[in-house]
Amino acid sequence: MLPKHITLALVSLVLLVSTIAFAAVKDEISARVAPVGSLCMSGDECAAAPIVVASGPRSGEDIYNSKCIACHSSGAAGAPKLGDTGVWAPRIDKGIDELYASVLNGFKGMPAKGLCMDCSDDELKATVDYMVIKSQ
Secondary structure: OOOHHHHHHHHHHHHHHHHHHHHHHHHHHHHHOOOOOOOOOOOOHHHHOOOOOOOOOOOHHHHHHHHHHHHHOOOHHHOOOOOOHHHHHHHHHOOHHHHHHHHHHOEOOEOHHHHOOOOOHHHHHHHHHHHHHHOO
16 A cells, blocks of 8 residues: 555646646537537627628629529520520520510529529610620
């Protein structure tokens, strides 16, 4: 058997090491379960920063490249591929107003506005114009 003072020293050392190890594990766990973001509601102090909105309408090319390209470059859901003159010709022959109506109201596999709910009607018409020019 060890003398009391050595036993006490060993127990103290074990407790100290355990406390340090527990603190490190606790910090690691806390970091893993920390929120990845926060919610900021209107009226909260964090909501005081103004929202920056792009000035002026976006170009047809910009909208095509950010919204329409997914379907109109792959032909998904029967979408006519940009630049495929054979597929676009009969559509173009129906007239630009018919194409505008198709994008605004939806047509076959394409939902209204092509799901671009933040696009104005004029921006969508500019996008149709862009696609027609690229597909003639």
